[in-house]
Amino acid sequence: MLPESFVNRMKEMLGEEYEAFSEALKEERHQALRINPLKAEPEDFARTGPFSLTPVPWAKTGFYYDKAQQPGKHPLHEAGVYYIQEPSAMAPAQFLQARPGERVLDLCAAPGGKSTQIAAQMKGGGLLVCNEIHPARAKILSENIERMGIRNAVVTNETPERLAERFSGFFDRILVDAPCSGEGMFRKNEEACGEWSLENVEMCAERQDTILDSAQQMLRSGGLLVYSTCTFAPQENEGSINRFLDRFPDFTLVNVDMSEGFAAGRQDWVPGGREELARTMRLWPHKIRGEGHFLAVLKKEGSVSETERMPVRRDGIKGLSVKEYADYLEFENQYLKIRQEGIFIAFGDQLYLAPQGMPPLKGLKVLRPGLHLGTRKKNRFEPSHALALALKPEEVCFSCDLPSDSREIYGYLNGETFREDVGVYRGEGGKGWHLITADGYSVGWGKLAGGIMKNHYPKGLRKNGAAEAVCSIRQMYEIRHGTDREISACARRRDFLSEYV
Ligand SMILES: C[S@@+](CC[C@H](N)C(=O)[O-])C[C@H]1O[C@@H](n2cnc3c(N)ncnc32)[C@H](O)[C@@H]1O
Structure with missing residues (x-):
């Protein structure tokens, strides 16, 4: 049952449209996946792969599939050829438009739907920092980065405030896919409805303000910030953006081309709403084939020259002896046809290849400082699973x-x-x-x-191991929305989680 105050608010917001909205919530969820261009050419795979796929109009590499096909259980899922993702959740990264060579931050990144989409846009070039505040979810994020064969991502487990202290004005683009009250999950999900309250909407809106404060600090002048939620509550959507523009007048909302079916955000849904809010976007479940999302594209005034930028690392070797590096090179010479280039970094007995342009990370909680190459054993080097998934x-x-x-x-x-x-x-x-x-x-x-x-x-x-752990709807909800309860039973259900974000 939908919460009464939610229904009343939605009726007030939507008027005559409410009926169509409420009918849409009774329908089946739309299932979709995003093909990973780091592994497969999307159109070819859509045409010749094992599933029958139809395009998601607003996401170049997104396709709907029929639920009965169960792509999450197929070996090509383990190969990272695609990522199962709720279709409207594919929109924010599409508007971020990250490019190879840039510095990009995904501030609220787990389980990694949007990070893996951004990495595909960057084609392995530049630096992608994927951050997640909750340790268990950061681990799932890291596994998804690995599965999709991403080389240029650093995964951190920090608060936005701690990152902001270190990376002032550092990033070209930032995505804030904010923790929210998750009203977009109400379709066929009783428990998500049960978690909803007006107090939680208020609390989420306050938290979004704090996260956005840190995000704007880390964006360079002239940089792009995309903000998104999967809720319908105006306080967390137009409201968060309106308050943000009050606090930071050096930002403007970018006027973007909306996909068919997207609706403009509404200034009249928030107190003191500015006209510009019509440039924000709403994806409604009764207007598009997806659960619903809100998004805004913001630009910071000005531009920045290369000389103002923070010093970063170029090629090099850090923390490993000449002998240990030689062991790795022996593996490379014997088994690889390519030469890996970048910054070789050892963490204990683990060897990583950090992306060029990586800033110093000392003192931060880092899950992976780049591509995990493998483990240094006595007199030899053993390659990692992540390396296998990054190789062709x-x-x-x-x-x-x-x-x-x-x-x-x-x-x-x-x-x-x-x-x-x-x-x-x-x-x-x-x-x-x-x-x-x-x-x-x-x-x-x-x-x-x-x-x-x-x-x-x-x-x-392995398929007969933790992968079969059963996740309750409640656990999925907690993973999606950042509550602190135990989620270890879900830790391996990466595909399952991603269906919800
Ligand atoms: C909407 S989800 C992110 C989904 C992700 N972008 C994706 O596409 O897979 C929001 C994330 O924000 C995290 N979060 C919760 N509280 C936070 C806070 N105070 N600061 C930053 N992130 C937070 C949650 O743990 C959750 O993983």
Whole structure:
């Protein structure tokens, strides 16, 4: 049952349109995925891949699928070929328009729907900082960054205030996909309705003001800030933007081309609302095929020269001995056809390749300072799962391809070994590390020895393990909206979570 005060407010806001809105909330949710251009050419995959897909009009790489097809359970999901995402949640990153070479911050990033979309726009070039305040959700974010084969992302677990102390005027673009009262989740979700209250709407609006204060501090002059929520409450939408523009007159709302079905934000829904608010956007479930969203694109006045910028790292080696670096190079020479370039950083026995242009991160909680290359073992180097997912078969010396509908690929994802005569091999006579691929897309490592391909798919991701943990609707709601309760049972249900953001 929808909360009474919510219904009254919506009736007042929508008038005659309320009926259509309330009918839409009774319909099935729309299911969609976003194809990962870092791995597959979206139009080709949409045409020739295993699912029947139709385009999401406002997202270049977004497609609706039929629920019965269950792409979240398909091996190509584990290969990061696509990300399951609520269709209206694809709009904010689309308007952020990040470009290769830029410095971009996704301030409220878990579980990573929009971060992975931004990374695709950046094509591996530049610096993407993905931040999440809640540690368990930051871990899920990090796993999704890994699954999608993203090389240039740093994942942090900080408060917006702490980041703002360090990165004043640093970023070219910032996305604030704010924690909100989540009214866009009400469709077919009794428990989300139960969590709703007027007090919570107020509390969310206050929290959004604080987050936006930090965000604006980190944006360079001339930079772009996109603000979004998945709620309908004006205090958290037009209200948050109106209050923001009162506090920061050096920002203006950008007049963008709206997609068909999007509606303009409303100045009359908030006290003292300025006319400019018509440049904000509302996605309504009765006007588009999606759950609903609000978004605003803001520009900070001015421009900044390169010389004003904070010093950043270029290529180099940090925290590892010459011998340890040599062990890595031995692996690279033996197994890779490409040379990795950037900043090599060791954290304990873990080796990372940080993106060029990464600022000093000392003192911040960092989950991954870039691409995880692997682990330094005694006298050798062992490659990481993240590296496998960032590599293509043509970039390695040895690979073994399994059809995505074969028993063997499901066996591999369950942690099984397989015999040498299974699969199609690239690279002759290779013993040792093989990139295992499904229909040509990397899914992990195997190590060939004595005619057997030993399984190096991470134990925690295996299909018979924690991946089957059941998430209650309540837990999903908490993950989406940032309450503090225990969410470990959901930690591996990445696809499941992403359907809600
Ligand atoms: C709407 S969700 C983000 C969804 C994400 N952008 C995506 O597309 O997958 C909002 C996030 O803000 C985080 N959050 C909660 N309180 C916060 C705060 N005070 N400051 C920053 N982030 C916060 C929540 O943990 C939650 O992960």
